Amino acid sequence: MENDIVSKLMEEVSRLRGENRELKRKLNERLRLSESKYRRLFEHTGYGVIILSSSGIIQDVNPVILRELGKRKEDLVGKSIFELTYCSSEHRDFLKMLLHSHIKGQRRIAHMITCHWGNKTRILEFTSASVESDKGICCIIILLRDITRRREMSRRLKKAIEDNRALLRELHHRSKNNLQVIYSLLSLQEDYTKNRKVKEILREVKSRIRTIGFLHEKLYSSREEKFSKVKSGEYLDNIIHLLLNLYSEKAKGVRVETEIENIEISMQTALPLGLILNEALSNALKYAFPSGKGNIKIFFGKINGELVLSVEDDGVGIREKTNLSQKTLGLTLMEILTRQLGGNLNIERENGTKVLLKFKEGR
Numbered sequence: 001m002e003n004d005i006v007s008k009l010m011e012e013v014s015r016l017r018g019e020n021r022e023l024k025r026k027l028n029e030r031l032r033l034s035e036s037k038y039r040r041l042f043e044h045t046g047y048g049v050i051i052l053s054s055s056g057i058i059q060d061v062n063p064v065i066l067r068e069l070g071k072r073k074e075d076l077v078g079k080s081i082f083e084l085t086y087c088s089s090e091h092r093d094f095l096k097m098l099l100h101s102h103i104k105g106q107r108r109i110a111h112m113i114t115c116h117w118g119n120k121t122r123i124l125e126f127t128s129a130s131v132e133s134d135k136g137i138c139c140i141i142i143l144l145r146d147i148t149r150r151r152e153m154s155r156r157l158k159k160a161i162e163d164n165r166a167l168l169r170e171l172h173h174r175s176k177n178n179l180q181v182i183y184s185l186l187s188l189q190e191d192y193t194k195n196r197k198v199k200e201i202l203r204e205v206k207s208r209i210r211t212i213g214f215l216h217e218k219l220y221s222s223r224e225e226k227f228s229k230v231k232s233g234e235y236l237d238n239i240i241h242l243l244l245n246l247y248s249e250k251a252k253g254v255r256v257e258t259e260i261e262n263i264e265i266s267m268q269t270a271l272p273l274g275l276i277l278n279e280a281l282s283n284a285l286k287y288a289f290p291s292g293k294g295n296i297k298i299f300f301g302k303i304n305g306e307l308v309l310s311v312e313d314d315g316v317g318i319r320e321k322t323n324l325s326q327k328t329l330g331l332t333l334m335e336i337l338t339r340q341l342g343g344n345l346n347i348e349r350e351n352g353t354k355v356l357l358k359f360k361e362g363r
Contacts, residue, residue, distance in 0.1 A: 233262030261301035288315025
C-alpha cells in the first residue's frame with residue numbers, strides 16, 4: 001500500500017515537473033516575443049533612444065543615436081552620459097536635475113534642448129520616462145526627436161505670414177489713399193460746378209466712393225490677426241455719419257435712430273452691405289422729407305440666423321409703381337448687391353418707406 005502511495009506521489013511530481021517545464025517554455029516564448037517587439041521598436045523608431053541607469057550610466061542606445069553621433073555602440077554603452085564631450089555644462093546640469101526628479105518620483109519629463117550633433121546645431125524634443133521595479137528605478141528611457149527642420153519651417157511660415165500681412169496692410173492703405181484722392185477731386189468738381197443736378201450726381205458718387213474707402217480704412221487700421229473681417233458697428237456708423245454730413249441741409253430736421261449690432265463680417269459681405277445702406281439712407285434723406293422734418297430708423301443685426309438690415313422712414317414714401325424693375329440707378333445697385341449677398345430685398349410703402357434686406361453670411 002505504501003508503494004502505491006509513493007508511486008502516485010512520483011507520478012504527481014512528474015506531472016508537475018512537466019507542467020512547470022511547459023510553463024517555463026511558454027513564459028520564455030512570451031519573453032522572447034516581447035523582447036523581439038521591444039528590440040524592433042527600439043531599433044526602427046524615428047526617435048533617438050538612450051537608456052540610462054538612475055546614476056546616468058548609458059545602458060543602451062538605438063541606431064538613430066549612433067548614426068547622428070557617428071559612434072559605435074561600444075563607444076557609448078557603459079559610460080556616464082556626463083562624460084560625453086558634446087554634453088555642455090548646461091546640459092549636464094539639466095540631466096542631473098532630470099535624474100534627481102525621476103529618483104524623487106517624477107515619472108515623465110518633457111523638455112526642449114539645443115545641442116551640437118556633429119557639425120550642426122540641433123533643436124531636440126526631449127522626453128524621458130522612468131521604468132520601475134520592486135527594487136526601485138531600474139532605468140530611465142530618453143526619447144530624442146530632431147525638430148530643427150520643423151522649427152525652421154515654422155519660422156519661415158511665420159515670417160511669410162507677417163510679410164503677407166504687411167503687404168495686405170499696404171494694399172488697403174494705398175487703396176484708401178487712392179479713393180481719398182478721387183473723393184477730393186470730386187469735391188473740387190462739386191465746388192466748381194453751378195449745376196444743381198450735377199452737384200447731386202457728384203455727391204452720390206462721393207458717398208459710394210467713401211463707403212468703399214471706409215472698408216479699406218477699417219481693414220488697414222485693424223489690429224486683429226484677420227484682414228478679411230471688420231466689425232459692423234463702427235463701419236456702418238461711419239457710413240451713416242458721412243451721409244448726414246453730405247446731406248446736412250436736408251438732414252437738419254431729421255431724427256435718425258440707430259440700432260446696430262457689432263457683428264464681425266467678412267470683406268465680401270461688408271462692401272455690398274455698406275453700399276446698400278448708402279443707397280437706402282441717401283434716398284431717404286434726399287426724397288422722404290419735403291418739409292425737412294421726419295424720423296429714420298436704421299437696424300442691423302442677426303434675427304433667426306439671418307443678418308437683417310432695415311432702413312425705415314416716416315416720410316412721403318416712394319411712388320406705388322416704383323419697383324426694382326424700373327432700373328433706376330440706386331434701386332438697380334441695391335438689386336445687384338443683394339444678389340451678390342445671396343439675400344432678399346423688399347421695399348415696403350406703408351406709412352413711409354422701409355427697405356428690408358435679409359441674407360445669410362457666407363452664402
